[in-house]
Amino acid sequence: MGQYFSDTSKNEDCGELESSFTTYFKMTNTESKIITQEIIDSIELHLTKGNIQGANSVIRDALKNIDNIPINIAVTGEFGAGKSSLINALMGVGPEDEGAAEVGVVPTTMRRTPYKHPKIQTLTLWDLPGIGTVNFPPKDYLEKVKFQEYDFFIIVSATRFTKLELDLAKAIRFMKKNYYLVRTKVDRDLDNEKKCNPRTFDREKTLHQIRSMYVNTFSQNNMDAPQIFLVSNMYLSDYDFPVLMDTLIKDLPAQKRHNFMLSLPNITEAAIDRKNKSMQQTVWSEAFKAGLLATVPVVGILRDDVEKLKEKLNHYRVLFGVDDESLEVMAKDSQVPVEQLKKLIKSPYLLETEGETTLGELFLKYLEKFASATGGPLATGLYFRKTFYLQFLFLDTVTEDAKVLLRQI
Numbered sequence: 001m002g003q004y005f006s007d008t009s010k011n012e013d014c015g016e017l018e019s020s021f022t023t024y025f026k027m028t029n030t031e032s033k034i035i036t037q038e039i040i041d042s043i044e045l046h047l048t049k050g051n052i053q054g055a056n057s058v059i060r061d062a063l064k065n066i067d068n069i070p071i072n073i074a075v076t077g078e079f080g081a082g083k084s085s086l087i088n089a090l091m092g093v094g095p096e097d098e099g100a101a102e103v104g105v106v107p108t109t110m111r112r113t114p115y116k117h118p119k120i121q122t123l124t125l126w127d128l129p130g131i132g133t134v135n136f137p138p139k140d141y142l143e144k145v146k147f148q149e150y151d152f153f154i155i156v157s158a159t160r161f162t163k164l165e166l167d168l169a170k171a172i173r174f175m176k177k178n179y180y181l182v183r184t185k186v187d188r189d190l191d192n193e194k195k196c197n198p199r200t201f202d203r204e205k206t207l208h209q210i211r212s213m214y215v216n217t218f219s220q221n222n223m224d225a226p227q228i229f230l231v232s233n234m235y236l237s238d239y240d241f242p243v244l245m246d247t248l249i250k251d252l253p254a255q256k257r258h259n260f261m262l263s264l265p266n267i268t269e270a271a272i273d274r275k276n277k278s279m280q281q282t283v284w285s286e287a288f289k290a291g292l293l294a295t296v297p298v299v300g301i302l303r304d305d306v307e308k309l310k311e312k313l314n315h316y317r318v319l320f321g322v323d324d325e326s327l328e329v330m331a332k333d334s335q336v337p338v339e340q341l342k343k344l345i346k347s348p349y350l351l352e353t354e355g356e357t358t359l360g361e362l363f364l365k366y367l368e369k370f371a372s373a374t375g376g377p378l379a380t381g382l383y384f385r386k387t388f389y390l391q392f393l394f395l396d397t398v399t400e401d402a403k404v405l406l407r408q409i
Helices: 010-027 037-048 052-068 083-091 138-144 163-174 186-196 203-220 241-251 254-263 269-290 303-319 324-334 338-342 356-374 386-408
Strands: 071-077 113-116 123-127 152-157 178-183 228-230
Touching: 037 052, 052 254, 052 269, 071 083, 071 254, 083 123, 083 152, 123 254, 138 163, 152 163, 163 178, 163 203, 178 203, 178 241, 186 203, 203 228, 228 241, 241 254, 241 269, 254 269, 269 303, 269 386, 303 324, 303 386, 324 338
Parallel strands: 071 123, 071 152, 152 178, 178 228
Antiparallel strands: 113 123
């Protein structure tokens, strides 16, 4: 117990660390990286010079920044367009859930209203009053809603774009902020068109006409059209909602991508995989930071490690929506017993039989799979602490659980 694999020299360890670190982040798509290239270059430079402490410090600060940096999203548009429903969709909550944006038949937004994401506390969605209301005349709108605080604006529309909204779009662009036009309720438009013209109905043609209407409106007002996303707040996996999410992630600064990705609802398997890849980056970074000794015990897991692993597993279950509370909500919505859902997944039972033997077996089983899949860290002599390999196992398990539930519900 307490024995270690590695007996390489400090310089050899640094070389292996630099090589593994560089290789891992080169394999990560640029638009998905949660650490900026500047920070990656700084870490590599420290490792090249054998400055383990310096590399450790840069990684620690980068992870702290990712955890703490705020994300503020402004949602505005005409009354009845579905602003509140879109906010709830982005937060993954229903209209009657605690903390949900109020969905009503009368105007409910007379001031800017913040909604904290239930799982990602650094993410705030702001429901803004429609431009041109009594308290928010066009000339004062951006100043009154504190435009400088937001990372980007989502302008929601369900009919034609008005002159006021065109002016708002122009002002946002002038202030050098990103904005996106989201056309909601397209499912209703398609249903209406199909009822009116059952013989000639063409789904793609109708969607193209809706999009073209907005593009033409911008063109007629001598403005470049923004990216336009056709969505249904009722059926998120259909239409452009997944594309909207991909676009927002890509356009956010690297250090804000991670928490935003984790905030997104599990509407497709691709969205779940994206969360997994983002979480992998944080685990890898933590492992490099904590495992710069390039060693791992052959056997033995400390009691403190067991408790930390429990916390990690529960945290991952919450983020991927497979925790007990999420299962209760899912069971209620789908009208199936929660016990039936629990039988479909594995993560609640990973640590059910506690003790060193069980965790050791998990570790050895996953270590072989991990080495086979990566062909890198173990082959080059870089070893993380045992607890990090188990975190990768937890991540893979909750990811698969989320996919299983998505297919069933």
